[in-house]
Amino acid sequence: MKITKIETIPIRLPTRRVHQWASLTTPIGVYVIVKLEIDEGLIGLGEAPVLKDWGGDHMKYYGETPGTTLHVINDIVAPALIGQDPCRIEALHSLMDKTIKGYPYCKAAIDMALHDVVGRAFKIPAYQLLGGCYRERVKVAHSIGLMEINKAVEEALQVKDEGIKTVKLKGGIESKRDIDLVKQVRKALGPDIEITVDANQGYPTAKSAAQTIKAMEEYGILYMEQPVEGIDSMAEVTRRVNTPIMADESAWTTQDILEIIQKKAADIISLYTTKPGGLLKAKKVAAIAEAAGLQLNVNGSVETGVGNAANLHLAAATGPATLACVIPVSTPREKTKGRIAGIYYQDDIVTEPFEFVDGEILVPSKPGLGIELDEDKIKRYRVE
Protein backbone atom coordinates (compact mmCIF):
# COMPACT_ATOMS: atom_id res chain seq x y z
CA MET A 1 0.00 0.00 0.00
CA LYS A 2 1.13 3.54 -0.77
CA ILE A 3 -0.20 6.98 0.13
CA THR A 4 -1.15 8.66 -3.17
CA LYS A 5 -2.93 11.87 -2.20
CA ILE A 6 -3.67 14.06 0.84
CA GLU A 7 -6.48 16.62 0.61
CA THR A 8 -7.39 19.31 3.18
CA ILE A 9 -10.89 20.78 3.49
CA PRO A 10 -11.61 23.67 5.88
CA ILE A 11 -15.21 23.61 7.12
CA ARG A 12 -17.43 25.58 9.47
CA LEU A 13 -20.45 23.94 11.10
CA PRO A 14 -23.38 25.97 12.49
CA THR A 15 -23.41 25.98 16.31
CA ARG A 16 -26.26 25.48 18.78
CA ARG A 17 -24.98 28.21 21.08
CA VAL A 18 -21.76 30.07 21.75
CA HIS A 19 -19.28 27.88 23.67
CA GLN A 20 -17.13 30.21 25.72
CA TRP A 21 -14.27 29.44 28.08
CA ALA A 22 -11.76 31.47 30.09
CA SER A 23 -8.95 31.72 27.51
CA LEU A 24 -11.02 31.89 24.32
CA THR A 25 -10.90 35.21 22.47
CA THR A 26 -12.86 34.45 19.29
CA PRO A 27 -15.63 31.89 18.75
CA ILE A 28 -14.46 28.42 17.77
CA GLY A 29 -15.29 27.69 14.21
CA VAL A 30 -13.22 26.59 11.25
CA TYR A 31 -11.70 23.11 11.46
CA VAL A 32 -9.79 21.20 8.78
CA ILE A 33 -10.84 17.79 7.50
CA VAL A 34 -8.14 15.60 5.93
CA LYS A 35 -8.71 12.96 3.26
CA LEU A 36 -5.75 10.62 2.83
CA GLU A 37 -5.94 8.36 -0.20
CA ILE A 38 -4.00 5.14 -0.84
CA ASP A 39 -3.32 3.33 -4.09
CA GLU A 40 -6.05 0.76 -3.45
CA GLY A 41 -8.57 3.61 -3.81
CA LEU A 42 -9.42 3.75 -0.10
CA ILE A 43 -9.67 7.07 1.72
CA GLY A 44 -8.91 7.70 5.41
CA LEU A 45 -10.39 10.67 7.29
CA GLY A 46 -8.81 12.95 9.88
CA GLU A 47 -9.56 16.30 11.51
CA ALA A 48 -7.49 19.16 12.86
CA PRO A 49 -9.76 21.01 15.35
CA VAL A 50 -7.44 23.98 15.48
CA LEU A 51 -7.76 26.80 17.99
CA LYS A 52 -5.46 29.79 17.73
CA ASP A 53 -5.89 30.83 21.36
CA TRP A 54 -5.66 27.49 23.13
CA GLY A 55 -2.28 26.02 23.96
CA GLY A 56 0.09 24.77 26.62
CA ASP A 57 1.37 26.50 29.74
CA HIS A 58 3.14 29.79 29.12
CA MET A 59 2.85 29.33 25.34
CA LYS A 60 4.94 26.14 25.42
CA TYR A 61 2.55 24.79 22.80
CA TYR A 62 0.41 27.24 20.91
CA GLY A 63 -2.45 27.78 18.57
CA GLU A 64 -2.71 26.51 15.04
CA THR A 65 -5.17 28.08 12.62
CA PRO A 66 -6.96 26.73 9.55
CA GLY A 67 -4.45 28.67 7.46
CA THR A 68 -1.38 27.21 9.17
CA THR A 69 -2.93 23.74 8.98
CA LEU A 70 -3.47 24.00 5.22
CA HIS A 71 0.06 25.29 4.71
CA VAL A 72 1.79 22.73 6.94
CA ILE A 73 -0.11 19.73 5.58
CA ASN A 74 -0.31 20.72 1.91
CA ASP A 75 3.16 22.21 1.48
CA ILE A 76 5.29 20.32 4.00
CA VAL A 77 3.79 17.13 5.46
CA ALA A 78 1.92 15.77 2.42
CA PRO A 79 4.94 15.92 0.06
CA ALA A 80 6.94 13.92 2.65
CA LEU A 81 4.22 11.28 3.02
CA ILE A 82 3.24 10.68 -0.61
CA GLY A 83 4.53 7.27 -1.70
CA GLN A 84 4.96 6.00 1.88
CA ASP A 85 3.32 2.87 3.31
CA PRO A 86 0.34 3.99 5.48
CA CYS A 87 0.74 0.94 7.76
CA ARG A 88 4.05 2.21 9.13
CA ILE A 89 2.34 4.66 11.45
CA GLU A 90 5.16 5.02 14.01
CA ALA A 91 7.77 5.46 11.29
CA LEU A 92 5.56 8.05 9.58
CA HIS A 93 5.35 9.97 12.88
CA SER A 94 9.16 10.08 12.98
CA LEU A 95 9.18 11.25 9.38
CA MET A 96 6.62 14.00 10.10
CA ASP A 97 8.54 15.12 13.21
CA LYS A 98 11.77 15.23 11.22
CA THR A 99 10.07 17.16 8.42
CA ILE A 100 8.61 19.85 10.68
CA LYS A 101 8.79 20.49 14.43
CA GLY A 102 5.55 21.04 16.31
CA TYR A 103 2.08 21.35 14.73
CA PRO A 104 0.56 18.44 16.68
CA TYR A 105 -2.96 19.16 15.39
CA CYS A 106 -1.83 18.77 11.76
CA LYS A 107 -0.01 15.56 12.65
CA ALA A 108 -2.99 14.28 14.65
CA ALA A 109 -5.25 14.77 11.61
CA ILE A 110 -2.83 12.73 9.49
CA ASP A 111 -2.51 10.07 12.22
CA MET A 112 -6.32 9.72 12.43
CA ALA A 113 -6.51 9.35 8.65
CA LEU A 114 -3.76 6.68 8.74
CA HIS A 115 -5.62 4.67 11.40
CA ASP A 116 -8.84 5.06 9.40
CA VAL A 117 -7.40 3.98 6.07
CA VAL A 118 -5.37 1.07 7.49
CA GLY A 119 -8.46 -0.11 9.39
CA ARG A 120 -10.50 0.08 6.19
CA ALA A 121 -7.80 -1.79 4.25
CA PHE A 122 -7.71 -4.64 6.77
CA LYS A 123 -11.47 -4.40 7.46
CA ILE A 124 -11.00 -3.85 11.20
CA PRO A 125 -12.12 -0.99 13.48
CA ALA A 126 -9.36 1.51 14.33
CA TYR A 127 -9.42 0.45 17.99
CA GLN A 128 -7.98 -2.91 16.93
CA LEU A 129 -4.82 -1.00 15.95
CA LEU A 130 -4.72 0.58 19.43
CA GLY A 131 -4.90 -2.51 21.62
CA GLY A 132 -8.46 -3.62 20.93
CA CYS A 133 -11.81 -2.76 22.43
CA TYR A 134 -11.52 -2.30 26.21
CA ARG A 135 -15.00 -0.73 26.49
CA GLU A 136 -17.87 -0.73 23.98
CA ARG A 137 -19.54 2.39 25.41
CA VAL A 138 -18.04 5.70 26.40
CA LYS A 139 -19.60 7.87 29.13
CA VAL A 140 -20.22 11.44 27.95
CA ALA A 141 -19.54 14.52 30.07
CA HIS A 142 -21.68 17.40 28.83
CA SER A 143 -19.69 20.65 28.76
CA ILE A 144 -21.48 23.86 29.69
CA GLY A 145 -19.60 26.95 28.51
CA LEU A 146 -19.36 30.26 30.32
CA MET A 147 -22.85 31.70 30.52
CA GLU A 148 -25.27 33.21 33.03
CA ILE A 149 -25.87 30.91 35.99
CA ASN A 150 -29.61 30.53 35.35
CA LYS A 151 -28.91 29.52 31.73
CA ALA A 152 -26.29 26.99 32.90
CA VAL A 153 -28.77 25.53 35.39
CA GLU A 154 -31.42 25.27 32.65
CA GLU A 155 -29.03 23.45 30.30
CA ALA A 156 -27.81 21.15 33.09
CA LEU A 157 -31.39 20.13 33.89
CA GLN A 158 -32.19 19.40 30.25
CA VAL A 159 -29.13 17.20 29.69
CA LYS A 160 -29.82 15.34 32.94
CA ASP A 161 -33.28 14.54 31.53
CA GLU A 162 -31.60 13.30 28.37
CA GLY A 163 -29.40 10.82 30.24
CA ILE A 164 -26.19 12.73 30.95
CA LYS A 165 -24.55 11.66 34.24
CA THR A 166 -21.57 14.07 34.29
CA VAL A 167 -21.75 17.82 33.74
CA LYS A 168 -18.61 19.88 33.19
CA LEU A 169 -18.90 23.57 34.05
CA LYS A 170 -16.57 26.14 32.57
CA GLY A 171 -15.17 28.53 35.19
CA GLY A 172 -11.96 30.33 35.96
CA ILE A 173 -13.26 33.85 35.48
CA GLU A 174 -14.25 34.86 39.00
CA SER A 175 -14.15 32.69 42.14
CA LYS A 176 -17.36 33.93 43.74
CA ARG A 177 -19.34 33.41 40.56
CA ASP A 178 -17.83 29.94 40.03
CA ILE A 179 -18.66 28.83 43.58
CA ASP A 180 -22.22 30.11 43.17
CA LEU A 181 -22.48 28.33 39.81
CA VAL A 182 -21.50 24.99 41.37
CA LYS A 183 -23.90 25.61 44.26
CA GLN A 184 -26.86 26.40 41.98
CA VAL A 185 -26.18 23.55 39.54
CA ARG A 186 -25.80 21.06 42.40
CA LYS A 187 -29.07 22.30 43.96
CA ALA A 188 -30.86 21.82 40.65
CA LEU A 189 -29.35 18.44 39.71
CA GLY A 190 -29.45 16.72 43.09
CA PRO A 191 -26.72 14.44 44.44
CA ASP A 192 -26.53 11.76 41.72
CA ILE A 193 -25.01 13.73 38.83
CA GLU A 194 -21.23 14.22 38.81
CA ILE A 195 -20.12 17.85 38.50
CA THR A 196 -16.65 18.86 37.31
CA VAL A 197 -15.23 22.35 36.79
CA ASP A 198 -12.74 23.43 34.11
CA ALA A 199 -11.01 26.73 34.90
CA ASN A 200 -8.82 26.75 31.76
CA GLN A 201 -5.87 28.18 33.81
CA GLY A 202 -8.12 31.08 34.88
CA TYR A 203 -7.39 31.45 38.61
CA PRO A 204 -4.62 33.99 39.26
CA THR A 205 -2.68 32.08 41.94
CA ALA A 206 -2.46 28.60 43.41
CA LYS A 207 -3.64 29.93 46.78
CA SER A 208 -6.76 31.58 45.36
CA ALA A 209 -7.51 28.48 43.31
CA ALA A 210 -7.20 26.31 46.43
CA GLN A 211 -9.59 28.57 48.36
CA THR A 212 -12.12 28.41 45.51
CA ILE A 213 -11.89 24.63 45.25
CA LYS A 214 -12.28 24.19 49.01
CA ALA A 215 -15.43 26.33 48.91
CA MET A 216 -16.82 24.17 46.08
CA GLU A 217 -16.20 20.96 48.03
CA GLU A 218 -19.33 21.60 50.07
CA TYR A 219 -21.40 21.05 46.91
CA GLY A 220 -19.48 18.01 45.70
CA ILE A 221 -17.24 18.26 42.66
CA LEU A 222 -15.63 15.19 41.14
CA TYR A 223 -12.48 17.06 40.12
CA MET A 224 -11.15 20.51 39.18
CA GLU A 225 -9.59 20.78 35.72
CA GLN A 226 -6.55 23.02 35.12
CA PRO A 227 -7.20 25.64 37.83
CA VAL A 228 -3.96 27.54 37.15
CA GLU A 229 -1.23 27.90 34.55
CA GLY A 230 2.06 26.03 34.93
CA ILE A 231 3.04 22.64 36.35
CA ASP A 232 4.63 24.13 39.51
CA SER A 233 1.46 26.07 40.32
CA MET A 234 -0.64 22.99 39.57
CA ALA A 235 1.50 21.06 42.05
CA GLU A 236 0.87 23.69 44.72
CA VAL A 237 -2.90 23.50 44.18
CA THR A 238 -2.75 19.69 44.29
CA ARG A 239 -0.88 19.83 47.63
CA ARG A 240 -3.41 22.21 49.14
CA VAL A 241 -6.75 20.51 48.35
CA ASN A 242 -8.43 17.13 48.71
CA THR A 243 -10.36 17.44 45.43
CA PRO A 244 -8.60 15.62 42.58
CA ILE A 245 -6.91 17.97 40.09
CA MET A 246 -6.90 17.31 36.34
CA ALA A 247 -4.12 18.59 34.07
CA ASP A 248 -5.24 19.63 30.59
CA GLU A 249 -3.30 22.61 29.19
CA SER A 250 -0.29 21.33 31.23
CA ALA A 251 -0.47 17.82 29.72
CA TRP A 252 0.36 17.44 26.01
CA THR A 253 3.27 15.05 25.56
CA THR A 254 4.80 12.05 27.31
CA GLN A 255 7.49 14.41 28.66
CA ASP A 256 4.79 16.63 30.20
CA ILE A 257 3.24 13.63 31.93
CA LEU A 258 6.64 12.63 33.35
CA GLU A 259 7.10 16.14 34.76
CA ILE A 260 3.56 16.13 36.22
CA ILE A 261 4.32 12.81 37.90
CA GLN A 262 7.70 13.94 39.22
CA LYS A 263 6.20 17.13 40.65
CA LYS A 264 2.95 15.48 41.82
CA ALA A 265 1.12 18.21 39.91
CA ALA A 266 -2.16 16.39 39.14
CA ASP A 267 -4.26 13.32 39.91
CA ILE A 268 -5.94 13.07 36.52
CA ILE A 269 -4.77 13.62 32.94
CA SER A 270 -7.00 15.03 30.22
CA LEU A 271 -6.04 12.86 27.25
CA TYR A 272 -6.51 14.22 23.72
CA THR A 273 -5.95 12.69 20.32
CA THR A 274 -4.64 16.05 19.16
CA LYS A 275 -2.34 17.38 21.91
CA PRO A 276 0.35 14.67 21.58
CA GLY A 277 -0.11 14.57 17.79
CA GLY A 278 -2.39 11.58 17.17
CA LEU A 279 -3.81 8.31 18.43
CA LEU A 280 -0.49 6.45 18.50
CA LYS A 281 1.16 9.09 20.69
CA ALA A 282 -1.95 9.49 22.85
CA LYS A 283 -1.67 5.80 23.77
CA LYS A 284 1.90 6.49 24.94
CA VAL A 285 0.72 9.43 27.06
CA ALA A 286 -1.91 7.14 28.59
CA ALA A 287 0.68 4.45 29.31
CA ILE A 288 2.92 6.86 31.25
CA ALA A 289 -0.06 8.19 33.22
CA GLU A 290 -1.24 4.67 33.98
CA ALA A 291 2.19 3.65 35.24
CA ALA A 292 1.96 6.40 37.88
CA GLY A 293 -1.60 5.50 38.85
CA LEU A 294 -3.13 8.64 37.35
CA GLN A 295 -6.71 8.53 36.06
CA LEU A 296 -7.67 9.71 32.58
CA ASN A 297 -10.56 10.85 30.49
CA VAL A 298 -10.65 11.73 26.80
CA ASN A 299 -11.26 15.38 26.08
CA GLY A 300 -11.35 17.36 22.90
CA SER A 301 -11.94 20.69 21.20
CA VAL A 302 -15.59 20.25 20.15
CA GLU A 303 -14.67 18.20 17.10
CA THR A 304 -16.99 17.25 14.26
CA GLY A 305 -17.95 13.61 13.73
CA VAL A 306 -14.52 12.78 12.28
CA GLY A 307 -12.50 13.88 15.31
CA ASN A 308 -15.18 12.53 17.64
CA ALA A 309 -14.85 9.10 16.03
CA ALA A 310 -11.09 9.16 16.62
CA ASN A 311 -11.65 10.20 20.25
CA LEU A 312 -14.16 7.36 20.69
CA HIS A 313 -11.69 4.79 19.38
CA LEU A 314 -9.04 6.19 21.76
CA ALA A 315 -11.44 6.02 24.72
CA ALA A 316 -12.55 2.54 23.66
CA ALA A 317 -8.99 1.19 23.56
CA THR A 318 -7.52 2.92 26.64
CA GLY A 319 -8.20 1.01 29.86
CA PRO A 320 -7.39 3.77 32.39
CA ALA A 321 -9.64 6.31 30.58
CA THR A 322 -12.38 5.54 33.10
CA LEU A 323 -13.84 9.02 33.61
CA ALA A 324 -16.63 10.51 31.49
CA CYS A 325 -15.30 11.99 28.26
CA VAL A 326 -16.05 15.31 26.59
CA ILE A 327 -16.93 13.92 23.18
CA PRO A 328 -19.78 15.92 21.65
CA VAL A 329 -22.42 13.62 20.26
CA SER A 330 -22.55 15.61 17.06
CA THR A 331 -25.49 14.54 14.98
CA PRO A 332 -26.68 15.16 11.41
CA ARG A 333 -29.33 17.92 11.53
CA GLU A 334 -32.13 15.70 10.28
CA LYS A 335 -31.51 13.23 13.12
CA THR A 336 -31.13 15.43 16.23
CA LYS A 337 -34.75 15.12 17.51
CA GLY A 338 -34.39 18.17 19.76
CA ARG A 339 -31.85 16.54 22.07
CA ILE A 340 -28.94 18.72 23.23
CA ALA A 341 -27.12 16.31 25.58
CA GLY A 342 -23.48 16.40 24.56
CA ILE A 343 -24.39 18.24 21.36
CA TYR A 344 -22.71 21.45 20.28
CA TYR A 345 -23.18 21.74 16.52
CA GLN A 346 -26.54 21.94 14.79
CA ASP A 347 -25.37 19.51 12.13
CA ASP A 348 -22.59 17.07 11.34
CA ILE A 349 -20.60 16.05 8.28
CA VAL A 350 -20.91 12.29 8.86
CA THR A 351 -23.80 10.36 7.35
CA GLU A 352 -24.92 8.48 10.47
CA PRO A 353 -25.26 9.79 14.04
CA PHE A 354 -23.32 8.13 16.85
CA GLU A 355 -25.62 6.02 18.98
CA PHE A 356 -26.25 7.74 22.31
CA VAL A 357 -27.82 5.50 24.96
CA ASP A 358 -28.31 6.33 28.63
CA GLY A 359 -25.55 8.96 28.74
CA GLU A 360 -23.06 6.84 26.80
CA ILE A 361 -21.94 6.67 23.15
CA LEU A 362 -21.63 3.28 21.50
CA VAL A 363 -18.18 2.95 19.94
CA PRO A 364 -18.37 2.58 16.13
CA SER A 365 -17.34 -0.92 15.08
CA LYS A 366 -17.23 -0.64 11.30
CA PRO A 367 -13.77 -0.69 9.64
CA GLY A 368 -11.43 2.22 10.34
CA LEU A 369 -12.98 5.05 12.33
CA GLY A 370 -16.37 3.61 11.36
CA ILE A 371 -17.81 6.76 9.80
CA GLU A 372 -18.60 8.05 6.29
CA LEU A 373 -18.54 11.67 5.12
CA ASP A 374 -21.70 13.29 3.81
CA GLU A 375 -20.23 14.92 0.69
CA ASP A 376 -23.24 17.24 0.23
CA LYS A 377 -22.59 18.67 3.68
CA ILE A 378 -18.88 19.00 3.00
CA LYS A 379 -19.85 21.15 -0.02
CA ARG A 380 -22.33 23.14 2.06
CA TYR A 381 -19.99 23.86 5.00
CA ARG A 382 -16.70 24.21 3.12
CA VAL A 383 -15.04 27.59 3.58
CA GLU A 384 -12.19 29.01 1.51
Ligand SMILES: [Mg+2]
Ligand atom coordinates in the same frame (compact mmCIF):
# COMPACT_ATOMS: atom_id res chain seq x y z
MG1 LIG B 1 -9.95 21.70 29.59
